[in-house]
Each structure stands twice: as C-alpha cells, then as structure tokens.
Amino acid sequence: MISEEQLDRYRIEGTKLRVVRDADPANDVKGIVVAWDDTTVMIRKQNRRIVKLDRSYHYQPMTEERYSGWNGEGL
Known part of the structure; x- marks a missing residue:
C-alpha cells in the first residue's frame, strides 16, 4: 500500500502517475x-x-519503467 508521504509528495509536485492494476498494460x-x-x-x-x-x-511515476512483478494471482 502506498504511504501518505508518497501520495502527498506526488500531489504537491503534480507528478503524473501510472497505476498498475494487473498484468495487462491496457488496464x-x-x-x-x-x-x-x-x-x-x-x-x-x-x-x-x-x-x-x-x-x-x-x-509509480510515468517516468519509471512499468512494474512487472506479477505472480499470477493479482495483487
């Protein structure tokens, strides 16, 4: 789970994020x-x-490579 501090930093800096919900990048x-x-x-x-x-x-920030640590069971 993402921390309050990370969320606050992303909000203040206006960082564009990618929210990875499953293994499919389209989602x-x-x-x-x-x-x-x-x-x-x-x-x-x-x-x-x-x-x-x-x-x-x-x-994760859009500047980082997409997270790919899936174990086949979702989150």
Whole structure:
C-alpha cells in the first residue's frame, strides 16, 4: 500500500502517475493524485475525469519503467 508521504509528495509536485492494476498494460490508469483516504486514492486522468482506486494497487511515476512483478494471482 502506498504511504501518505508518497501520495502527498506526488500531489504537491503534480507528478503524473501510472497505476498498475494487473498484468495487462491496457488496464493501467494514468493521471495525477487529487485526494486520498485510508483505502482509496482519487486520480485525475488526462481527460479530466476523476477515478477512485484502491490504495493496494501499484502506484509509480510515468517516468519509471512499468512494474512487472506479477505472480499470477493479482495483487
């Protein structure tokens, strides 16, 4: 689970993130952190829509190579 400090840093810096939800890159969500609570994170996508995602997903800056540590069971 992503920490409060990481989320706050990404929000303040306006870092564009990739949220890796499963092994298929087509299912990734790309956008910036808007808000969060104990279990969810709100991401604003490029088309300005807001999506609410679980904090257990893998959050990483778009500048990094896509996370590929899947064990076949999801998260």
